[in-house]
Amino acid sequence: MAVIGFFIFTWDSRTGTVLKSKFPTDINLSSDILMKIYQAHAYEEGGGFISLTIGALNVASYLIEDEKYYFSLLLSIEEDPDTYEDALIDAAKAVMNDLYEDRYVALLPSIFQRISIYPRLEYEQKLAMIYLDLEKRYILDRLVDDGSSTVTELLGWLKDKTNKKFIDIDSILSSLVKLGLVKVVSVKGLTSDSVFLIGDIFITRIPATSSIVQIKRYNLPEKIVNDYLDETRSFFAKYVPSIEDNEIICKAIVNPDVFKILKVLRMTPMTARGIEKMKRKVEDLNEAIKILWNSGLIRILKDKQGNEYYFLKSDIRIEKFFPSYLIDTIRKSYNNQTIANHVLIEHLNILKEEYLSNYHKKSQIAYAVEEVEFE
Amino acid sequence: MLREIYILRGSEVLFWRQYGNSLKWEDIAPIFLSIIKTLENDTFSKKDTNFMTIGRYKITYISFLELNLFFFMITDLTDNDNDLQAQINVLKKEFLELFEEIIPTVNNPEIFESFNPIADKIHKDLRPKIALVGFSGVGKTTITRLIRAEEIPMTHVPTLTGEIVTVKIGKLFFNLWDFAGQESFSFLWPDFIKDSDAVLIVTDSQLKNIDESKFFIDLIKTEVPNARCGVIANKQDLPNAMPPEEVSRIFNLPAFGMIAVDTNNRAKMIKIIAEIMDISEQISPLLKPLIERDKEMEAAEKSLKEGDLLSAANHLTAVANLSFELGDDSEIGTELLNKANLLRQHLGISTGTDLSSSKNIPSREEQLEIQKIRKQIDSIETQIADLELQRQRGLISEAEYGEKTANLKREKEELIKKLKFQ
Ligand SMILES: Nc1nc2c(ncn2[C@@H]2O[C@H](COP(=O)(O)OP(=O)(O)O)[C@@H](O)[C@H]2O)c(=O)[nH]1
Numbered sequence: 001m002a003v004i005g006f007f008i009f010t011w012d013s014r015t016g017t018v019l020k021s022k023f024p025t026d027i028n029l030s031s032d033i034l035m036k037i038y039q040a041h042a043y044e045e046g047g048g049f050i051s052l053t054i055g056a057l058n059v060a061s062y063l064i065e066d067e068k069y070y071f072s073l074l075l076s077i078e079e080d081p082d083t084y085e086d087a088l089i090d091a092a093k094a095v096m097n098d099l100y101e102d103r104y105v106a107l108l109p110s111i112f113q114r115i116s117i118y119p120r121l122e123y124e125q126k127l128a129m130i131y132l133d134l135e136k137r138y139i140l141d142r143l144v145d146d147g148s149s150t151v152t153e154l155l156g157w158l159k160d161k162t163n164k165k166f167i168d169i170d171s172i173l174s175s176l177v178k179l180g181l182v183k184v185v186s187v188k189g190l191t192s193d194s195v196f197l198i199g200d201i202f203i204t205r206i207p208a209t210s211s212i213v214q215i216k217r218y219n220l221p222e223k224i225v226n227d228y229l230d231e232t233r234s235f236f237a238k239y240v241p242s243i244e245d246n247e248i249i250c251k252a253i254v255n256p257d258v259f260k261i262l263k264v265l266r267m268t269p270m271t272a273r274g275i276e277k278m279k280r281k282v283e284d285l286n287e288a289i290k291i292l293w294n295s296g297l298i299r300i301l302k303d304k305q306g307n308e309y310y311f312l313k314s315d316i317r318i319e320k321f322f323p324s325y326l327i328d329t330i331r332k333s334y335n336n337q338t339i340a341n342h343v344l345i346e347h348l349n350i351l352k353e354e355y356l357s358n359y360h361k362k363s364q365i366a367y368a369v370e371e372v373e374f375e
Numbered sequence: 376m377l378r379e380i381y382i383l384r385g386s387e388v389l390f391w392r393q394y395g396n397s398l399k400w401e402d403i404a405p406i407f408l409s410i411i412k413t414l415e416n417d418t419f420s421k422k423d424t425n426f427m428t429i430g431r432y433k434i435t436y437i438s439f440l441e442l443n444l445f446f447f448m449i450t451d452l453t454d455n456d457n458d459l460q461a462q463i464n465v466l467k468k469e470f471l472e473l474f475e476e477i478i479p480t481v482n483n484p485e486i487f488e489s490f491n492p493i494a495d496k497i498h499k500d501l502r503p504k505i506a507l508v509g510f511s512g513v514g515k516t517t518i519t520r521l522i523r524a525e526e527i528p529m530t531h532v533p534t535l536t537g538e539i540v541t542v543k544i545g546k547l548f549f550n551l552w553d554f555a556g557q558e559s560f561s562f563l564w565p566d567f568i569k570d571s572d573a574v575l576i577v578t579d580s581q582l583k584n585i586d587e588s589k590f591f592i593d594l595i596k597t598e599v600p601n602a603r604c605g606v607i608a609n610k611q612d613l614p615n616a617m618p619p620e621e622v623s624r625i626f627n628l629p630a631f632g633m634i635a636v637d638t639n640n641r642a643k644m645i646k647i648i649a650e651i652m653d654i655s656e657q658i659s660p661l662l663k664p665l666i667e668r669d670k671e672m673e674a675a676e677k678s679l680k681e682g683d684l685l686s687a688a689n690h691l692t693a694v695a696n697l698s699f700e701l702g703d704d705s706e707i708g709t710e711l712l713n714k715a716n717l718l719r720q721h722l723g724i725s726t727g728t729d730l731s732s733s734k735n736i737p738s739r740e741e742q743l744e745i746q747k748i749r750k751q752i753d754s755i756e757t758q759i760a761d762l763e764l765q766r767q768r769g770l771i772s773e774a775e776y777g778e779k780t781a782n783l784k785r786e787k788e789e790l791i792k793k794l795k796f797q
């Protein structure tokens with residue numbers, strides 16, 4: 001097991017470390033382990049994320065300083081603790097908001113599950129996680145409107161907007177930085193770091209082309225095929241992405257079982273037997289099928305012999321894209337003088353660099369590299 | 376640390392329990408009366424917990440006017456107000472639960488003695504804390520082991536984090552913090568001594584270390600200005616060890632000589648802590664024989680000097696018996712007995728007829744056996760306290776705690792039976 005356990009402790013000046021909860025409940029935690037984690041945090045001064053090695057174990061740990069709450073993950077030695085940072089911080093937030101009355105205890109198994117799979121999530125899933133995190137989504141929305149802001153400004157604004165006590169702006173930004181969505185830079189003349197948007201998230205349903213192409217291969221009654229195609233056609237004729245629908249598909253895709261099945265169905269429809277065989281690869285097949293069905297992602301069709309086939313009704317696309325619309329946003333900010341010129345120039349330079357290093361090679365159109373410096 | 380509990384009905388004391396020296400009754404009585412007066416007239420705060428500071432003590436009080444009851448706890452200034460508020464409410468609630476019905480009619484105050492265990496639990500639940508500070512290698516871990524009657528480390532294994540264990544001083548329990556003394560861990564020291572009721576500076580009694588250890592005085596002054604404080608001048612067996620009197624002068628604090636690697640010093644070490652914590656001897660059965668032994672030893676020396684050999688022999692016998700009672704591991708008791716007998720032989724008195732043997736004193740073997748059992752009981756009590764600390768710290772589950780303490784308690788009952796039989 002890669003993630004051995006998740007636990008929460010506090011510090012009491014008269015009794016030392018006080019373990020509040022652990023999952024699984026049978027993991028063995030000595031006072032020594034807790035003291036070492038406490039000590040490593042104390043050494044860093046202030047709250048935040050740290051990683052350390054204790055004996056033959058790796059530990060990822062996050063301290064919410066104001067509350068003196070420590071959230072720690074015990075990992076086997078080959079696991080890189082740093083890859084768990086975002087997941088651990090998300091878990092800490094989930095727990096903090098349900099801390100009083102110990103409501104969080106019931107959440108621990110699912111929190112643990114989410115942490116365990118986090119480093120193996122694919123980029124698509126990680127973007128979906130960001131989208132599902134309201135605080136992160138608000139920050140992105142705000143940056144989509146304004147292009148850039150400062151850390152302090154974002155923090156104050158987010159506190160007002162969410163009415164929450166615990167907002168760890170650094171960790172929010174750090175996870176956006178890791179996925180290449182924003183860049184945090186210190187700009188001359190500003191006391192707080194600037195946050196620039198450099199990538200945006202695009203979420204949509206798309207027709208499941210391989211399902212449609214391959215449907216002919218199966219011995220299906222014509223009426224069923226036509227119904228299916230009609231349904232798909234009319235669905236996409238009317239389909240408009242919405243926040244609610246985006247949330248539905250994001251929630252589906254972050255479930256590792258759902259994602260595994262979805263990835264197979266993207267390539268080819270599956271027989272009932274094929275689906276049954278997935279049992280070995282997923283934790284809870286029935287649950288996964290239920291989610292796929294309820295999210296409007298699959299359709300089950302029967303051939304003349306009564307055999308069942310699983311088709312994708314719609315596929316999902318979740319992507320990062322280059323926010324070229326920011327050029328216009330920056331132009332407006334320049335005209336309205338809402339942001340200082342040298343900050344806007346910095347943003348343009350960062351966008352240019354981002355485009356050249358991450359989008360240019362992928363772009364189909366030949367791009368003549370002109371060395372233009374925005375001054 | 377909780378020092379005294381008073382429960383008054385009007386000006387009549389219904390319940391009193393003492394854990395340490397504190398304000399004298401003559402001084403405290405008028406304060407109680409004036410508090411009671413204000414509580415009776417003040418309709419605002421009568422339900423709330425109140426605090427008052429008198430010298431180095433804090434008085435926490437609460438009332439129950441329906442029955443004219445007033446609850447007082449006298450503690451050190453180091454106790455935390457939130458904890459005190461919680462505990463005085465426990466005191467009130469438990470007392471009322473047990474006695475509310477009978478209080479109006481009761482005429483036998485002895486009935487309230489059944490409240491003692493609850494009072495003791497409050498003392499424990501305020502989690503009195505003693506911190507051992509000092510640079511690496513001076514003997515902090517050794518002292519911890521000595522007090523806990525655990526195996527004494529003969530090689531120095533630096534403590535890398537900090538160990539928090541319970542120790543039993545008389546019948547009271549303390550959280551003892553033994554921390555990493557290496558300077559690379561100095562960033563932890565303020566956290567570790569924070570909220571201590573007492574801080575013991577441990578030095579190896581060598582000039583260099585004594586000089587450096589003065590650093591801790593400042594640390595204590597800033598972090599725990601109200602804590603009680605003393606210096607352990609350890610390793611007195613080594614050459615050039617500075618005597619405690621001199622150490623005391625340098626630190627301007629009470630200092631105590633110690634050889635922590637000698638297991639016979641366990642009782643002495645406990646006595647030192649009791650003295651620093653200002654715990655009265657009446658409340659600690661273990662301290663009484665210790666203090667008596669010191670007195671007998673002094674008397675024996677005096678008699679020897681004055682040439683009164685018979686009296687010296689008798690005092691030495693008393694010291695020997697007290698040593699057995701205290702359970703010193705060594706042969707010191709036997710040695711002293713032999714010495715006393717030699718003196719008597721010298722005086723031509725039969726060795727069998729010393730003064731103490733006329734009383735019904737158990738034989739040496741019996742005493743040693745009794746002592747062994749007492750030690751086992753002591754160790755079981757410490758183990759139970761340890762389990763409780765572990766449970767508080769979340770390191771063992773409620774179920775595990777319940778099961779283990781039940782077993783230990785059963786074991787203890789067996790031993791007590793044996794003791795009565797003896
Ligand atoms: N000679 C002598 N050695 C002692 C005494 N007390 C402790 N030691 C030794 O000093 C070393 C360090 O002791 P330890 O308790 O680990 O020191 P700490 O770092 O302060 O916890 C060990 O080897 C002990 O055996 C003492 O009173 N006399």
Ligand SMILES: [Mg+2]
Pocket residue numbers: 512515516517532533534553554555556
């Ligand atoms: Mg040590």
